[in-house]
Amino acid sequence: MFLSQLNPQQRDSAIATLGSESFDVLVIGGGVNGVGAALDAASRGLKVALIESQDIAAGTSSRSSKLIHGGLRYLEQYDFKLVREALHERELLVSTLCPHLVKPIGFLFPLTEKFKERTYVGAGLALYDALRGFQRALPWHKHLSQKQINEIAPSLRPDIIMGAIKYFDAQVDDARHTLSVARTAARHGAIIATRVSAESLIRDGRRVIGVNAKDLVSGNPIAIKATVTVMCAGIWSDELHAKFDLKAGYQVTISKGVHIVLPGSAIKSNAGIILKTPVSVLFIIPWGNKWIVGTTDTPYTGDRAEPIANQEDVAYIVDQANRVLTPKIKVEEIIGVYAGLRPLVANIKNAVTTKLSREHTVDRPAPGFVSIAGGKYTTYRIMSKDVIDLAVNELRKLTPESVTDKLPLVGADAYFALVQQVDQIASQSGLEVETVSHLLNRYGSMISEILLLIKESPSLAVKLATDLPYIKAEIFYAASHEGALTVDDVISRRTRIAFEAENHGVDLADSIAEIIAPVLGWSNKERKTSVAAYISLVDREQDALGELISQGEKVNS
Ligand SMILES: Cc1cc2nc3c(=O)[nH]c(=O)nc-3n(C[C@H](O)[C@H](O)[C@H](O)COP(=O)(O)OP(=O)(O)OC[C@H]3O[C@@H](n4cnc5c(N)ncnc54)[C@H](O)[C@@H]3O)c2cc1C
Incomplete structure (x- = not known):
């Protein structure tokens, strides 16, 4: 009935519809959470529009490590619920929702000590595998012999690597996946327009009844009417709260994460490698015939639309990777560098409007307006469901439950x-x-x-x-x-x-x-x-x- 195609003619018609019709739900932001929310709402039978000020996935959603993972590090914090939830999403994405885009990927966890570390890491990975329950799209972890390590990853330094455990997670081209979610939302009737920016809110008393937007191509203003506005603006959340004169229940701080890209010849390994670092972990990730290595985690206050890596970021990544690699990677080998900005949410003390899960927050700072921020790419579907569950309260009508766990993305069939x-x-x-x-x-x-x-x-x-x-x-x-x-x-x-x-x-x-x-x-x-x-x-x-x-x-x- 609806088309998933996005192109100039579709955009022209979307702009005309945005200004002339009214919607149940208007989503601000075309990152993975925004397009996920649009899909969630459209597939519940609601009339939905989405505006994105740049391009689909132009923000954080094209700049991640591109891993669909449970988050091994949360195990060390005993956050089993969070890991189980993310592993469930991982299985769903690999096996049902978009197997053409999300692929299993093997990682070696190198050990530098023979017994204690193996027991600790082995137990952690066994728990990681067990927490996914009975779904088994990915293989179980495996302890490797020294000979197997040499065969799989000759680039791991034999003088310090005493063993390794191989485990599996999944990998995705984040920008392509976000686009596929957007196209799936369009296929279910969502009106999508990029290069349209939300400028201010339309109010009726305290209630928000839409958004004054600007078509950034023509420069024309568009007044978009909607019963509920859903903001999924990631690192732009605080900026928009201020612009919209909203007192939000959470704040978003920004942390920069940098990756470097190396040619395939720079590292000899048939699997990815994960390393514990003093502050977090470092991933060495196969990407076609190249390697993506990262990431960093530093506070950031610069330009949000164009984060750029600096010398310290790259030096840190190279130094950490070179702890275990032979020959060492060289800065001259680097083909590309990209930086992304994490939206980290913190609840404002005594805020009554917010519901903070371990990683993401949903908020209703005004009648007719809800928002979500934080979390990670892997759990976008849950986040989208959470924010639309909150949004539908504003509609004052019975709305069906989310069905996105049963809804393959465009291209997944057959x-x-x-x-x-x-x-x-x-x-x-x-x-x-x-x-x-x-x-x-x-x-x-x-x-x-x-x-x-x-x-x-x-x-x-x-x-x-x-x-x-x-x-x-x-x-x-x-x-x-x-x-x-x-x-x-x-x-x-x-x-x-x-x-x-x-x-x-x-x-x-x-x-x-x-x-x-x-x-x-x-x-x-x-x-x-x-x-x-x-x-x-x-x-x-x-x-x-x-x-x-x-x-x-x-x-x-
Ligand atoms: C370095 C790094 C590595 C990561 N690695 C992983 C990983 O491997 N696995 C994982 O699960 N997660 C990972 N994450 C987290 C994940 O990438 C993010 O949680 C996710 O992409 C956030 O999506 P979002 O939709 O909330 O934000 P965004 O993708 O930033 O989307 C927000 C959108 O809002 C738009 N917008 C802003 N203002 C307006 C306006 N006025 N009008 C209209 N639109 C507007 C922006 O243009 C933007 O496109 C990583 C993050 C970083 C930074």
Whole structure:
């Protein structure tokens, strides 16, 4: 009945609808929690709209460690309920909701001491495995012999690593997953518009009855009427509370987390590695034929939309990883660096409006207005359900329970059959088997839409660049079906070229703009402006990274 396609025509129609109709629920923010809330509400049969001031997942939801995990560190705090809940979500995502996007991933937990540490870590991992209950989408943990460690991870230093335990968690392309949740919400009728910013609240007495928004493309104001407004603004929550003149029951402090990206050749291992650090843990995570290593945890007060890593962040990551790696990683090997900002919630003393779980908070600072912040990516579905459970009280009508635990995302249907039909799809489409697998792991059953594009324009079957897995059809599709409106949207979030390509994809920006220009109806000038905007974003990031590389000797010594 509804379409999941996001593109300029859909956006135009969404903008018109936002200003002319009224909604049960209006969601502010298109991170994973906002799109999750929109999906939760739409799939309960409610009339829903979502506005996002930048691009879907442009905030924290494209900058995480990309792990779907129970959180081993919570075991040390005896928070078994939280771990069990996250492990339940992990199983659901891997096996039912989006198996095409969330994949099991093995980690080695290296041990530097023979007996006491093995007993302690082994018991922890046994508990971690047991807490998931009877669902078993991922293998059980396993103690490894020295020989097995050498075979799996030759890069682990044999002089200090006395043993290791292999356990499993799951991995996701966070921006792609958030986009898929958004498209699923659209398929269930949610009206979604990016580059629309919430500016102020519309009130009737104390009650909030909507939002005065601004279309950031045209500059036009839009008055959006809704019975309840749901704010999922992550690190922007405090800023918006102040702007909306709301007395919230919680505050959000911001902590920066940085990751570095290395070529596959930098570390020899067939599994990820987790290390305990003095402050937290460090993950060495396989990412296609690259490695993502991180993260840090430092207070942050700078620009929220464009967090940038500094020299200390990178030096810390390199130093921690090099405690166990041989040969050591070198700063000059770093391909990319990205920083993300964690929204950490703290309840305001004596606040009556909030309900604080261990990690996230829901709040009702005014009639007709609720909000949520905190938590982690893995439990977005629970958070979305919690905030919509609170929001529906404002509707004063009977509303069905959440059904998102039974609702696969777009592309998930038939995925398990399609992976067994890769050879047939390859021979029918003329694509390489490797390319078909790559497409299935990004689009699931929606691969059919990509194949249709290729049938109409065979030149789109060609790879964008020889050293990257993406074909040109994916770039076109990013604008025609996935709501990309700029070169940055395509390079940074629809694909991950921004940190996967050696030059951050700057050399590809022109060809990407050429592919998406007809879909977006761009003039030559608009095309150049979008390319220039991406290059200047990279320049700002490169300034920091360039300095680091020149300081490489110092960091590595
Ligand atoms: C370094 C790091 C690593 C992490 N690793 C993991 C991990 O491995 N696993 C895990 O489970 N969790 C992880 N997390 C946590 C997880 O990424 C976050 O909890 C989650 O992405 C937060 O999503 P959100 O929707 O609340 O916020 P966001 O994704 O930031 O979304 C908020 C959105 O609101 C929009 N917005 C702001 N103001 C307005 C306005 N006025 N109008 C309209 N829209 C507006 C913003 O543009 C933004 O898109 C990590 C976090 C960090 C920082």
